Amino acid sequence: MSADKLECLFERFTGDSPIFLNHDVLRHDFIPDELPHREDEILRFGEVLAPSLRNLKCSNLFVYGKTGTGKTAVARHVLGRLYRKGLEVGRRINVCYINCRTVGTEYRVVSAMCSTLGIKIPFTGLATAEVLKRFKSCLEFLGSPFIVVLDEVDVLVRNYGDGILYTLTRINEELKNSRLTVVGISNDLYFKEMLDPRVLSSLSEEEMVFKPYTAEQIRDILLQRVRLAFRPGVFPESTLNLCSALAASEHGDARRALDLVRVAGEIAERQGYPIVREEHVYEAKRKIEHDRVFEVLSTLPLHSKILLYVLYVESPHHEITSGRLYESYRSLCGRLGVEVLTQRRVSSLLNELAMLGIVNTQIANLGRYGRTKRIKIKVSPKTLEKVFSEDPHLSDVFHGGVVKGF
DNA sequence: CGTCCACAGGAATGACGGGCGG
């Protein structure tokens, strides 16, 4: 790119955007003042948590519904309002939102709870029980209510069991001055079956179900955001309708709908169009899918990437058995000068890849010829190639063109 | 009809980097 073109590019970003008024309202972490078609849910949520304003124990709450049905937005909205109301009447209400997919382990959940109280916790080195002890004594000292929202709590329970939930729901028995309320949010409707009955009964003192949005409801949501986000006349109705229709066909996921709107706008802006057209939406759809997968893949641990590389080379379109995969994996590790993990470990990594939806696996019994797992990759070669070429360990092998024959 | 293949996946254990209290 010549310097002049670059200058042009920069110049376009120095002035106000011809497309966007406020790009931020389309981001995931933006919580609008009004959530269309979730008024009832907000009230219910508020009813359950309001007693904290009197420093009373609230019922624990369990929320479930598919992705993009507004669970997180409602929770954060109510939490924010409650917190501000607390300030207004001079009562400290500790609110803590935790996404268990990002936070990941019991230890990190408890330390996140500590950090909303202002306690610094080292990222390793302490027993979880010790961190919990500090949390309890600090909360007891403050004497104020604490509300913790565990978003995607099913992920945590699947990996670590329901021990932490059991501890958290019983913690009130040891607190004299303060109250802990647990709100669990789950995408998985069958999550309840993983819970110990005692945990289930105390966690779901109150329950809410979020239904998917209909196409019309998604349209309303988009309309609200589009008005805030774009300059007048930039985002035509036909484009908006297309976005709602595409999202509604994907189980009424409002988040995906907003992604479509945002990315379509970005594409239009980058290409210098004065309005966002339907073709930009289709392009946005492709880009989102690609970016999502790429993001997941590129943050994978090295050995998982090596496994993907083997799958990419050996059988981009067909299945491979776990035994053959492991053999190829070993030889590639040798070539890369990387230590080789055991078969057992590789098996676990493979299960993680399957969980992420990157590969399909299926156990196959071949009778006399043993039992194996058939593995098939689900990611497009193009995305994989991009991941490999950007990985410091794999780019050499990949760029060297020595794709076959290791 | 029993055997036995070639793995799956659970449990126990170890190495490592790190914080804590004394």
Next chain:
DNA sequence: CCGCCCGTCATTCCTGTGGACG
């Protein structure tokens, strides 16, 4: 500084399994 404990990631050891083969 030391001895101890922790969480995490990996290894080692192990039992389990469905069906083609003999």
